[in-house]
Amino acid sequence: MQKIQARYYTKGRVRPVRLIVCHSMEAPEKPTTAEAVARWFATSSPRTSTHVNVDNNSMVRSVDDGDTAWCAPNANADGLHVELTGYARQTRTEWLDAFSRATLANAAKVVARWCKKYKIPVRKLTPSEVAAGKKGICGHVDVTRAYPGTGDHTDPGKHFPWDVFLSMVRAELGDKPAAPPRFTRVLVYTKGKAFLRGADVEAFQARLADHGIDVEVDGVYGPATVKGTSALQRRLGFIVTGTVDKATWKAAFAKAA
Ligand SMILES: [Zn+2]
Numbered sequence: 001m002q003k004i005q006a007r008y009y010t011k012g013r014v015r016p017v018r019l020i021v022c023h024s025m026e027a028p029e030k031p032t033t034a035e036a037v038a039r040w041f042a043t044s045s046p047r048t049s050t051h052v053n054v055d056n057n058s059m060v061r062s063v064d065d066g067d068t069a070w071c072a073p074n075a076n077a078d079g080l081h082v083e084l085t086g087y088a089r090q091t092r093t094e095w096l097d098a099f100s101r102a103t104l105a106n107a108a109k110v111v112a113r114w115c116k117k118y119k120i121p122v123r124k125l126t127p128s129e130v131a132a133g134k135k136g137i138c139g140h141v142d143v144t145r146a147y148p149g150t151g152d153h154t155d156p157g158k159h160f161p162w163d164v165f166l167s168m169v170r171a172e173l174g175d176k177p178a179a180p181p182r183f184t185r186v187l188v189y190t191k192g193k194a195f196l197r198g199a200d201v202e203a204f205q206a207r208l209a210d211h212g213i214d215v216e217v218d219g220v221y222g223p224a225t226v227k228g229t230s231a232l233q234r235r236l237g238f239i240v241t242g243t244v245d246k247a248t249w250k251a252a253f254a255k256a257a
Contacts, residue, residue: 010068018079022111023082053082112173115173122166126198183250187249
């Protein structure tokens with residue numbers, strides 16, 4: 001891998017690596033963007049850096065894995081950081097176009113190597129899991145949410161295709177594709193009550209997006225997701241309840257999306 005050493009970083013590490021953090025560069029989709037951003041980290045960046053930059057045809061290292069990049073407050077000491085060409089505002093369709101798929105595939109190679117080297121499980125962490133010190137993969141946004149008051153970065157954005165990306169990482173590692181997630185509880189929104197939250201909500205929202213239903217994949221079962229669920233139920237010819245029961249869950253995850 002080509003290396004252009006970043007200007008700002010800390011030699012060595014004070015804590016063992018446990019987090020892999022994905023970022024979007026907020027830079028245009030060009031085949032030379034990884035190189036350009038690495039050069040920027042080497043010369044003119046305002047006291048920031050990352051470990052690896054990727055675009056559709058290359059990976060460029062800025063900081064060695066054993067050194068600490070300055071990329072996200074609270075996730076630097078124990079984090080590895082990868083910057084993907086693209087923007088946090090991208091829709092799911094834009095993240096899955098030809099350029100982004102090639103970028104995701106390159107990032108998956110980098111992340112798979114890190115998972116193997118540092119024994120990090122291929123799982124997406126929620127902000128509360130990040131805060132609890134769990135090992136896994138997350139976005140800059142999850143670090144921001146885990147430690148309120150430490151910044152406002154929301155990359156790689158609410159439509160980043162985590163499900164597709166993690167399947168690519170698993171494929172790199174030769175792991176079996178993940179089985180469709182099991183139905184564990186009814187997902188329901190009751191007015192005036194606290195929203196249901198969790199990885200199951202996030203997985204279901206990502207699946208709605210696979211079905212072409214525009215919904216924010218944020219792990220919160222609120223009115224917007226109820227709308228999305230209703231749209232899917234209508235399409236399936238189910239009784240429209242806006243509640244995810246076992247039949248709706250199974251139909252959503254059935255093969256053809
Ligand atoms: Zn970021």
